[in-house]
């Protein structure tokens with residue numbers, strides 16, 4: 001119900017005692033109007049990811065983060081968490097630790113980008129969804145909290161071996 005319909009409803013109600021049905025209509029109209037204001041004006045202000053990316057912000061659980069930290073323990077170098085920012089481009093060639101908690105559909109193009117850009121010494125830690133065609137170096141946790149570590153040197157060697165073995 002938009003503002004005009006609300007006004008119309010108010011006009012019709014003027015001078016008339018509100019019965020149960022009228023009260024219900026008024027409550028429903030007010031609720032809908034409040035929701036419209038929330039969705040259009042207030043909610044975008046609370047978003048951590050810009051609306052243009054069409055994805056909601058969903059934080060990792062404390063256990064997921066703890067599992068990621070286990071797999072990155074003792075490592076140094078630049079660390080990036082893909083899917084935590086505002087959509088800015090990230091240059092991966094100097095990243096040594098990359099965490100990704102992203103949907104399975106983005107994993108294949110992301111895998112190709114990692115193979116092309118990450119240094120051999122880089123470690124990728126995937127949360128919730130593993131990389132389907134990569135063999136993890138190690139894994140921690142169970143169910144929704146499971147995370148997988150992939151060392152790029154090993155991933156590259158496996159990709160090369162499989163490419164050499166496939167018919168031309």
Ligand SMILES: C[S@@+](CC[C@H](N)C(=O)[O-])C[C@H]1O[C@@H](n2cnc3c(N)ncnc32)[C@H](O)[C@@H]1O
Pocket residue numbers: 049053055056057058059060081082083084087101102103
């Ligand atoms: C499971 S959450 C993890 C969020 C954060 N990295 C963390 O650990 O708390 C995955 C996040 O990736 C973001 N995301 C999903 N697809 C994206 C895309 N194509 N571009 C940018 N961000 C994306 C979502 O907004 C979501 O908040």
